[in-house]
Amino acid sequence: MHHYLYLAAILFAIGTFGVITRRNVIGILMSLELxxxxxxxxxxxxxxxxxxxxxxxxxxAIFIVVVAAAEATVGLAIVLLVYRNWRGIETENFSVMKW
Amino acid sequence: MSNYAYLIALVPLLSFVMIVFFLRWKEKLxxxxxxxxxxxxxxxxxIVLIETLGRHGEPLEYFFYLTTFKGINFExxxxxxxxxxxxxxxxxxxxxxxxxxxxxxxKDDPRFSRFFSYLSLFCFSxxxxxxxxxxxxxxxxxxxxxxxSYLLIGFWFExxxxxxxxxxxxxxxxxxxxxxxxxxxxxxxxxxxFNYGGVFEKVASGQIPTAVLTVMAAFIFCGAIGKSxxxxxxxxxxxxxxxxxxxxxxxxxxxxxxAGVYLVARSMNLYVGAPEAAMIVAVIGLxxxxxxASIGLVQNDIKRILAYSTVSQLGYMIMALGLYGYDVxxxxxxxxxxxxxxxxxxxxxxxxxxxxxxxxxxxIHAVHTNDIQDMGGLxxxxxxxxxxxxxxxxxxxxxxxxxGFWSKDEIVAATHGHPIFNIFTLIIAFMTAFYMFRLCFLTxxxxxxDQHRYEHAxxxxxxxxxxxxxxxxxxxxxxxxxxxxxxxxSSFVFFGEPYHTSFHWDVMIISTIVAVAGIVLAxxxxxxxxxxxxxxxxxFRPIHTFLYNKWYFDxxxxxxxxxxxxxxxxxxxxxxxxxxxxxxxxxxxxxxxWADIKWWxxxxxxxxxxxxxxxxxxxxxxxxxxxxxxxxxxYALFVLGGLLVLIAFKYExxxxxxxxxxxxxxIIVALGxxxxxxxxxxxxxxxxxxxxxx
Numbered sequence: 110m111h112h113y114l115y116l117a118a119i120l121f122a123i124g125t126f127g128v129i130t131r132r133n134v135i136g137i138l139m140s141l142e143l144x145x146x147x148x149x150x151x152x153x154x155x156x157x158x159x160x161x162x163x164x165x166x167x168x169x170a171i172f173i174v175v176v177a178a179a180e181a182t183v184g185l186a187i188v189l190l191v192y193r194n195w196r197g198i199e200t201e202n203f204s205v206m207k208w
Numbered sequence: 209m210s211n212y213a214y215l216i217a218l219v220p221l222l223s224f225v226m227i228v229f230f231l232r233w234k235e236k237l238x239x240x241x242x243x244x245x246x247x248x249x250x251x252x253x254x255i256v257l258i259e260t261l262g263r264h265g266e267p268l269e270y271f272f273y274l275t276t277f278k279g280i281n282f283e284x285x286x287x288x289x290x291x292x293x294x295x296x297x298x299x300x301x302x303x304x305x306x307x308x309x310x311x312x313x314x315k316d317d318p319r320f321s322r323f324f325s326y327l328s329l330f331c332f333s334x335x336x337x338x339x340x341x342x343x344x345x346x347x348x349x350x351x352x353x354x355x356x357s358y359l360l361i362g363f364w365f366e367x368x369x370x371x372x373x374x375x376x377x378x379x380x381x382x383x384x385x386x387x388x389x390x391x392x393x394x395x396x397x398x399x400x401x402f403n404y405g406g407v408f409e410k411v412a413s414g415q416i417p418t419a420v421l422t423v424m425a426a427f428i429f430c431g432a433i434g435k436s437x438x439x440x441x442x443x444x445x446x447x448x449x450x451x452x453x454x455x456x457x458x459x460x461x462x463x464x465x466x467a468g469v470y471l472v473a474r475s476m477n478l479y480v481g482a483p484e485a486a487m488i489v490a491v492i493g494l495x496x497x498x499x500x501a502s503i504g505l506v507q508n509d510i511k512r513i514l515a516y517s518t519v520s521q522l523g524y525m526i527m528a529l530g531l532y533g534y535d536v537x538x539x540x541x542x543x544x545x546x547x548x549x550x551x552x553x554x555x556x557x558x559x560x561x562x563x564x565x566x567x568x569x570x571x572i573h574a575v576h577t578n579d580i581q582d583m584g585g586l587x588x589x590x591x592x593x594x595x596x597x598x599x600x601x602x603x604x605x606x607x608x609x610x611x612g613f614w615s616k617d618e619i620v621a622a623t624h625g626h627p628i629f630n631i632f633t634l635i636i637a638f639m640t641a642f643y644m645f646r647l648c649f650l651t652x653x654x655x656x657x658d659q660h661r662y663e664h665a666x667x668x669x670x671x672x673x674x675x676x677x678x679x680x681x682x683x684x685x686x687x688x689x690x691x692x693x694x695x696x697x698s699s700f701v702f703f704g705e706p707y708h709t710s711f712h713w714d715v716m717i718i719s720t721i722v723a724v725a726g727i728v729l730a731x732x733x734x735x736x737x738x739x740x741x742x743x744x745x746x747x748f749r750p751i752h753t754f755l756y757n758k759w760y761f762d763x764x765x766x767x768x769x770x771x772x773x774x775x776x777x778x779x780x781x782x783x784x785x786x787x788x789x790x791x792x793x794x795x796x797x798x799x800x801x802w803a804d805i806k807w808w809x810x811x812x813x814x815x816x817x818x819x820x821x822x823x824x825x826x827x828x829x830x831x832x833x834x835x836x837x838x839x840x841x842x843y844a845l846f847v848l849g850g851l852l853v854l855i856a857f858k859y860e861x862x863x864x865x866x867x868x869x870x871x872x873x874x875i876i877v878a879l880g881x882x883x884x885x886x887x888x889x890x891x892x893x894x895x896x897x898x899x900x901x902x
Binding site (some may be wrong): 125129137199200 | 839
């Protein structure tokens with residue numbers, strides 16, 4: 110059980126680090142996927158060892174995979190538009206949400 | 209009619225009000241209204257005179273009580289006796305002539321209707337003065353005529369000399385009036401009434417001590433000194449000639465200046481009760497008369513000569529009245545002509561002096577100069593003016609059978625028993641005849657000395673010449689009512705017992721000789737030129753200069769009175785400027801300093817606090833602003849931080865050990881550090897951007 114959790118924590122940390130530090134938006138999206146999957150591992154692991162209800166965790170995990178796929182689609186579409194507008198996908202290029 | 213006599217005064221007042229309020233811009237109508245009013249007054253005066261003649265001068269009194277103050281009744285009322293009736297007649301007659309004359313003389317003046325309104329106001333005041341039945345009322349009207357005199361002397365106030373003359377007249381007479389009001393206070397205090405009859409009753413019954421009476425009478429005479437331009441307050445009258453000539457004729461020759469004489473005549477009871485005061489009156493009259501006549505000898509301004517002549521003649525009247533008071537006061541059965549002579553001369557003088565002034569005005573109107581040295585030969589050019597003027601001169605000189613002859617003889621007769629007075633009176637008569645004919649010969653005869661002015665001279669319009677003719681008639685005939693033994697004037701205007709006139713052959717002959725001598729001398733010097741005027745002036749140079757400068761009275765007054773007062777004024781000004789202004793300015797200075805302190809406090813402390821708060825907010829917000837840098841990852845970092853803090857809270861010990869203030873402090877510090885980091889990154893980014901742009 111603990112090993113699953115450690116793996117999930119490490120994956121989540123890597124994802125978080127990637128989200129915060131990557132300058133490439135594609136990279137950020139990929140890191141996000143990592144975080145999703147860390148959560149998925151957690152869900153599945155908890156479902157396997159401590160759940161009273163069978164399959165609930167797995168169901169959630171599959172849901173998340175689906176939503177993450179949709180989310181990645183939308184995210185990539187946005188990235189495409191960003192690229193068209195700014196001719197680049199570095200985050201510095203479009204820090205327009207300030208004062 | 210007599211019980212409506214107050215209307216005589218009120219009609220001109222109505223005219224004044226009408227002109228001031230309604231007819232200001234309708235000049236013709238204003239003048240017409242004014243003339244109609246004075247003619248109405250004249251008619252009523254005539255009726256009153258006839259009625260009074262019918263009563264043989266019995267006094268008639270109408271009055272009502274105005275108010276009572278400290279036991280003294282203040283009345284408004286009229287008293288009509290022979291003296292009043294005659295004065296009414298004199299005032300309204302001369303005033304009527306002057307009103308009509310002014311039509312021509314003041315033509316084209318920009319303040320035409322105002323002039324007539326003033327004239328009407330003057331007539332109201334003067335007639336009220338004459339009609340008054342008590343001292344209180346006479347004083348009110350006394351001041352009113354002073355006011356109108358001031359207004360009319362300074363009528364051409366654009367001219368500085370006229371404005372100054374008005375002030376001089378007003379202030380000089382006010383000095384006399386100060387004495388007058390003191391006298392009136394004594395009357396009120398000792399007699400307990402202001403009514404003529406009441407006061408005279410107290411005097412006659414001996415309820416007022418003689419010493420008090422003397423002082424009282426002397427003080428009341430002060431009023432007459434001021435108003436009738438007697439020595440030593442005579443200096444204002446010649447200057448008053450700056451006013452328009454009709455004003456000089458009406459106010460400063462015929463009526464207002466006679467008010468002093470009228471006052472003395474009216475309060476004769478006081479002087480009879482106090483012979484010493486009467487003697488003062490007589491002496492002042494004589495001194496004035498002599499001084500003025502001597503100055504008149506050498507003056508060159510036609511109006512000033514007449515002004516000095518007026519002062520001199522007023523002195524005559526005052527002297528006669530004073531002598532009467534003295535004689536009768538000393539001996540109740542004395543047979544003195546003084547009262548009769550003074551009032552009679554007052555009447556005749558009003559007519560011929562009014563005429564002389566109007567004639568002089570006519571001459572000035574024609575040649576536009578006052579200097580008789582620039583005139584000459586006007587006889588042929590201005591027939592009516594010249595003839596009436598010469599008639600008036602003959603009259604004032606005292607030539608049979610003109611008006612002045614009869615009245616002047618009575619004055620000479622009144623000096624009977626006082627040799628000094630007698631001699632001086634004759635000397636003055638001689639001087640009068642001389643200066644009047646000096647004036648006549650220089651103005652109307654001989655060769656014109658200023659050809660240009662002579663050619664422009666012309667007879668005045670009819671509105672001016674007809675009053676001259678009418679007054680000329682009176683200057684000739686007014687004296688006939690006083691022909692001795694006919695019991696005309698003398699049994700009408702009298703004091704105590706009617707005076708029984710008789711022919712004083714000696715007086716008549718001597719005074720005629722004196723007058724003719726004066727005329728002949730003037731004829732020799734100024735017409736035949738058998739005696740050179742310049743040679744005479746050279747021979748008597750010191751006297752001539754002395755007389756020419758009017759005995760240096762103006763200089764004396766300015767040295768003794770005016771300069772010290774000016775010095776005092778300057779001293780007070782200095783005091784005011786240094787001490788009073790210093791105090792005021794000092795207070796102002798302190799206020800300014802205090803205000804400066806408060807300003808400083810306001811600027812640095814109050815504004816500092818306000819601005820400081822603003823500054824802190826703006827700086828703080830400037831710092832915090834950097835956190836919001838638009839980089840989503842940066843925000844995500846915050847979210848992570850927050851998450852970590854929340855997780856930390858899960859642990860009991862951290863939660864307990866960190867109380868709220870500390871926690872907030874840590875958060876704020878953390879935020880600050882973060883913002884600093886952000887700032888650095890931002891600036892680095894900016895630098896990188898500029899580099900990439902390059």
